[in-house]
Amino acid sequence: MDEYKRYKSEVLKMTNRQPIETLDNYSKRGISGLDGAYHLDHKYSILEGFNQNINPDIIGNITNLEFIPWEDNVKKRVACSISKTELLKLN
Numbered sequence: 001m002d003e004y005k006r007y008k009s010e011v012l013k014m015t016n017r018q019p020i021e022t023l024d025n026y027s028k029r030g031i032s033g034l035d036g037a038y039h040l041d042h043k044y045s046i047l048e049g050f051n052q053n054i055n056p057d058i059i060g061n062i063t064n065l066e067f068i069p070w071e072d073n074v075k076k077r078v079a080c081s082i083s084k085t086e087l088l089k090l091n
Helices: 003-016 046-051 070-076 084-090
Strands: 038-042 065-069
Touching: 003 038, 003 046, 038 070, 065 070
Parallel strands: none
Antiparallel strands: 038 065
């Protein structure tokens, strides 16, 4: 397994431990293509967290998670919706 895959795996382990049911729009969670569905998004992306050598626990923490419309998440891809400075202030 390459370094990025290991990093992503660690982020997702942390993400899966978070109480995401407390986030806004959790009840709208659904799959791509479903009208009104939302996806769980990492505000500061996993890829950028890897590139910036940020602890996977920070990237997977609930403070870096939100539900956004699936269309927005697909368009966002690996972009970040917050800065590194904002991310680190949240933790």
